[in-house]
Amino acid sequence: MIKATNVVKQYGNLKALDNFSIEIPAGKVGILGPNGAGKSTFVKIALGLLTPTSGEITVLGETLTKNTTEIRRKIGYMPEHDCIPNEMTGVEFLIEMGMVSGMSLAGATERTHEILGHLRMGEEKYRLIGEYSGGMRQKIKLAQGLIHAPEVVFLDEPTSGLDPNARREMLETINGLTDVSTTKVLLSTHILQDVETVCDSVIIVKDGKLQMQEDVKAIVGEKSNFVQVRIGGESENFISELKKKKITVEDDGRVLIIPYVDHSTYDDIIDASVKSECSLYEMERTSQSMDSVYQEIIE
Amino acid sequence: MNIKLEQVTKNYGNVQGISNINLEVSRGITGILGPNGAGKSTTMKIILGLSRPSRGRITVNGKNPFDDWELKKDFGFVPEYDCFYEHMSGLEFVCYFLRMHDFQREEAEKRAREALTELGLEEAMERKINTYSRGMRQKTKVARATVFNPRVLVMDEPFQGADPTTRMLLMKKMTEWAENGKTILISSHILHDIQSLTDNIALINNGKMLAHGNRHEIRNLINIPRPITIVPVKDGNLRKLAKRLLDEKWTKATSIDEDTNELTVETTQTEDVYLEIPKILQKEKITVERIYSEDDSLDSLYAKLVEGHQWK
Amino acid sequence: MREKAQLSDRFRDFDANLTTRPWIVLGMGLRKFNRLLTLKTWNGLGIWLMIAVVYLLTFIRFILFIEPEDYPCVDLNDEYQRCVPLDFYGDLLGNAGGTKLFLIAIAATASGGIIGNDMANKSIHLYLSRPISRLDYLIARFIPVFILLLLVTALPNYMILSSMWSGNGLETSWLLDRKWLIVNIMLQGILYSGTYSIIGLTFSTLIKKEGIASSTFFLFVYGTSLVCETFFTILNAFDIDEADYILLLSINHVVDMLSYLIFDTKYYVIAFFTPREVDIGSVELIAVFTVIFAGCAGFMYWIIQQMEANK
Numbered sequence: 001m002i003k004a005t006n007v008v009k010q011y012g013n014l015k016a017l018d019n020f021s022i023e024i025p026a027g028k029v030g031i032l033g034p035n036g037a038g039k040s041t042f043v044k045i046a047l048g049l050l051t052p053t054s055g056e057i058t059v060l061g062e063t064l065t066k067n068t069t070e071i072r073r074k075i076g077y078m079p080e081h082d083c084i085p086n087e088m089t090g091v092e093f094l095i096e097m098g099m100v101s102g103m104s105l106a107g108a109t110e111r112t113h114e115i116l117g118h119l120r121m122g123e124e125k126y127r128l129i130g131e132y133s134g135g136m137r138q139k140i141k142l143a144q145g146l147i148h149a150p151e152v153v154f155l156d157e158p159t160s161g162l163d164p165n166a167r168r169e170m171l172e173t174i175n176g177l178t179d180v181s182t183t184k185v186l187l188s189t190h191i192l193q194d195v196e197t198v199c200d201s202v203i204i205v206k207d208g209k210l211q212m213q214e215d216v217k218a219i220v221g222e223k224s225n226f227v228q229v230r231i232g233g234e235s236e237n238f239i240s241e242l243k244k245k246k247i248t249v250e251d252d253g254r255v256l257i258i259p260y261v262d263h264s265t266y267d268d269i270i271d272a273s274v275k276s277e278c279s280l281y282e283m284e285r286t287s288q289s290m291d292s293v294y295q296e297i298i299e
Numbered sequence: 300m301n302i303k304l305e306q307v308t309k310n311y312g313n314v315q316g317i318s319n320i321n322l323e324v325s326r327g328i329t330g331i332l333g334p335n336g337a338g339k340s341t342t343m344k345i346i347l348g349l350s351r352p353s354r355g356r357i358t359v360n361g362k363n364p365f366d367d368w369e370l371k372k373d374f375g376f377v378p379e380y381d382c383f384y385e386h387m388s389g390l391e392f393v394c395y396f397l398r399m400h401d402f403q404r405e406e407a408e409k410r411a412r413e414a415l416t417e418l419g420l421e422e423a424m425e426r427k428i429n430t431y432s433r434g435m436r437q438k439t440k441v442a443r444a445t446v447f448n449p450r451v452l453v454m455d456e457p458f459q460g461a462d463p464t465t466r467m468l469l470m471k472k473m474t475e476w477a478e479n480g481k482t483i484l485i486s487s488h489i490l491h492d493i494q495s496l497t498d499n500i501a502l503i504n505n506g507k508m509l510a511h512g513n514r515h516e517i518r519n520l521i522n523i524p525r526p527i528t529i530v531p532v533k534d535g536n537l538r539k540l541a542k543r544l545l546d547e548k549w550t551k552a553t554s555i556d557e558d559t560n561e562l563t564v565e566t567t568q569t570e571d572v573y574l575e576i577p578k579i580l581q582k583e584k585i586t587v588e589r590i591y592s593e594d595d596s597l598d599s600l601y602a603k604l605v606e607g608h609q610w611k
Numbered sequence: 612m613r614e615k616a617q618l619s620d621r622f623r624d625f626d627a628n629l630t631t632r633p634w635i636v637l638g639m640g641l642r643k644f645n646r647l648l649t650l651k652t653w654n655g656l657g658i659w660l661m662i663a664v665v666y667l668l669t670f671i672r673f674i675l676f677i678e679p680e681d682y683p684c685v686d687l688n689d690e691y692q693r694c695v696p697l698d699f700y701g702d703l704l705g706n707a708g709g710t711k712l713f714l715i716a717i718a719a720t721a722s723g724g725i726i727g728n729d730m731a732n733k734s735i736h737l738y739l740s741r742p743i744s745r746l747d748y749l750i751a752r753f754i755p756v757f758i759l760l761l762l763v764t765a766l767p768n769y770m771i772l773s774s775m776w777s778g779n780g781l782e783t784s785w786l787l788d789r790k791w792l793i794v795n796i797m798l799q800g801i802l803y804s805g806t807y808s809i810i811g812l813t814f815s816t817l818i819k820k821e822g823i824a825s826s827t828f829f830l831f832v833y834g835t836s837l838v839c840e841t842f843f844t845i846l847n848a849f850d851i852d853e854a855d856y857i858l859l860l861s862i863n864h865v866v867d868m869l870s871y872l873i874f875d876t877k878y879y880v881i882a883f884f885t886p887r888e889v890d891i892g893s894v895e896l897i898a899v900f901t902v903i904f905a906g907c908a909g910f911m912y913w914i915i916q917q918m919e920a921n922k
Contacts, residue, residue, distance in 0.1 A: 282592070291467060
């Protein structure tokens with residue numbers, strides 16, 4: 001989808017991108033990294049808004065040295081900050097954005113209503129954007145990025161500032177995008193959980209360099225050597241039952257952490273809970289979380 | 300510190316801020332959740348004594364924070380919005396507040412440095428605030444509150460816009476502070492963060508307290524069947540176990556998913572069930588590698604309470 | 612037989628079928644023009660009102676009171692001529708009784724928020740992430756103001772022309788003898804509309820608050836004009852020859868002078884109730900104008916160039 005070879009972008013003395021090479025596969029890709037890591041510089045280059053100091057970048061098979069405005073026909077972009085006018089209605093604004101992308105009035109109108117339908121915007125779409133709630137504004141921002149049926153859509157912090165319902169709805173919409181169309185998604189976010197729920201693969205960028213590129217399932221699926229148990233009742237009895245079998249238990253106040261040996265560990269836990277008459281709410285071998293992977297790479 | 304709200308109502312003219320809120324918070328972390336405009340910030344302001352309830356009673360260690368000036372020294376507040384003098388450095392900014400509270404210059408600088416260093420701003424604290432990233436701004440706001448070593452820390456959306464590193468650091472610090480006896484109230488839209496911080500939540504919607512307390516206990520109070528998923532290690536046992544569980548009177552329904560090798564039991568009488576399931580598993584000699592309930596996540600609880608009103 | 616039940620795709624791949632850049636830009640401009648003339652906002656109402664005043668003035672001052680034989684030009688005295696197409700752009704209170712005041716007011720109202728609003732609500736970033744270049748965006752924002760101003764410059768002037776033509780008996784030969792006039796009126800209209808549009812756009816880029824941008828533009832153009840004319844008058848009282856050059860500081864006078872140049876007429880300013888000739892070489896004049904025009908365009912382009920679509 002996007003291929004960068006040895007891309008360098010220099011601002012004065014500062015190297016925003018330092019020999020950055022990557023091949024981003026199609027699908028839903030998350031970009032992570034601290035502030036100023038070079039994420040946004042990379043995205044600006046991929047959108048054809050900045051020219052790299054050196055190196056080559058290919059987006060959807062087109063090399064981005066000359067064709068910088070044309071590539072934007074195939075790219076949708078949802079910025080992080082609020083950037084929609086208050087004095088237009090949602091429908092008017094989206095039609096305008098569609099037509100600025102080169103659609104006909106009829107096409108833009110049809111597409112606007114189709115997208116707003118997917119985004120579950122009701123009659124509000126005929127109201128002025130100035131009267132919208134944060135979640136609705138965010139939907140309009142997303143819709144304007146999709147209006148011209150781009151091949152790739154780049155979403156910059158789409159869930160920032162949304163309350164849990166609006167956030168879940170936004171994530172579901174993004175998740176559904178690839179089901180209902182061939183649009184590929186590039187998602188930049190600070191909320192690692194979003195990447196876990198939405199993305200197929202993840203990229204971590206730091207200091208202008210690619211630090212990691214991995215399948216999300218591979219990361220999250222990797223099991224650790226501990227079993228996490230949450231019980232009710234007298235936990236002392238439960239712990240002492242396990243101690244009889246020479247199993248050490250760590251209690252962090254909310255869950256018990258038990259080292260995993262093999263399947264017999266599970267049986268021991270079941271056994272201990274029966275003997276100590278504790279209810280067993282949760283038993284699960286812990287797996288690596290996105291948080292820990294991120295922390296490991298960044299630090 | 301013991302914070303107690305009894306039937307607290309706050310109106311702004313004809314706008315309802317919060318109505319008849321009851322809440323009791325003692326040491327540890329409490330997450331305040333709810334949609335935008337639900338009344339979270341109003342509740343926080345009332346607890347901090349920044350705003351007087353229209354009706355009802357608020358006491359902090361038995362005293363009313365709105366009138367008691369001494370009590371206010373025990374509060375630290377991290378507001379949602381930025382409130383900086385942009386031309387100051389982080390260090391100057393924190394010092395400025397200490398100096399306002401009659402700290403001597405050297406003492407103020409020492410304390411400010413400590414607080415900022417604790418939050419990983421040792422390199423940035425001499426720089427002007429207008430060069431700070433969102434994460435650094437949030438940390439500066441937190442440092443401004445914690446530098447007074449308050450016993451109650453109230454944080455309104457402290458993770459807003461912060462990068463993951465900042466968020467993890469803040470969460471780690473908050474856990475430490477809570478262990479040292481601080482009372483921390485935090486609001487956040489990212490339920491996952493609250494879930495990894497604490498089990499204690501207060502859920503506000505439309506100005507009403509929907510639920511508060513331990514989230515697992517809250518779930519048990521909701522009268523909709525709970526799915527419990529059991530994942531055996533070997534395939535063959537799936538159907539056998541499902542059949543066996545159907546014999547129990549507390550089973551409403553079972554379903555199996557051959558692809559993921561999962562068995563889900565729907566049940567209403569949760570307490571007994573959690574005792575019974577291990578017994579059955581032991582008797583039938585079935586090894587399972589995972590027992591969990593989808594409903595245990597804060598996401599699911601939030602959705603049930605805020606969106607669905609099916610429960611009594 | 613009953614028709615078979617069918618299940619169509621809930622979602623289909625949308626073929627956006629996008630047009631080319633020139634059409635996008637033209638469309639953007641025309642839609643904005645349409646929005647400028649909306650009656651739903653005070654600005655739109657104001658613009659309509661001022662357009663009405665311009666046409667009323669045209670009708671009263673020129674169509675009714677100019678004799679067909681006095682068209683286009685009549686000698687004022689031995690030295691100077693009064694030409695109707697030039698008088699049209701004169702000051703309301705001055706010698707000519709023209710529409711300059713309303714022309715600038717319309718330009719100010721229309722252009723005030725045209726770029727500034729996009730910058731203030733940041734939607735400019737969205738426009739820049741579309742398949743148009745930054746220059747395309749500027750052109751698309753220039754078009755609506757330009758068209759609007761043509762409606763109150765060239766168009767009423769042509770109306771005067773056609774009324775004079777009908778006064779002369781609608782003869783084709785009359786028109787054919789005045790081919791130069793038809794071309795000149797158009798050139799003059801483009802000159803006035805283009806200049807005021809681009810200056811208005813510059814103020815809108817510079818000041819992101821619509822009302823302030825409009826009033827600054829108006830005060831700047833009219834203010835400098837008044838100040839320069841006052842100084843010109845005072846200096847003339849002392850018979851200082853270089854006084855002419857002071858008028859180059861006023862964009863208003865520069866455009867007027869160019870307009871007189873198009874009609875090949877001597878430019879004069881009324882000082883102490885007597886017309887005073889202003890003698891500035893056409894090369895200098897065109898140079899000053901080019902500097903102003905290119906300066907404004909370059910400045911705007913530079914500002915837009917600084918903007919990034921995702922900052």
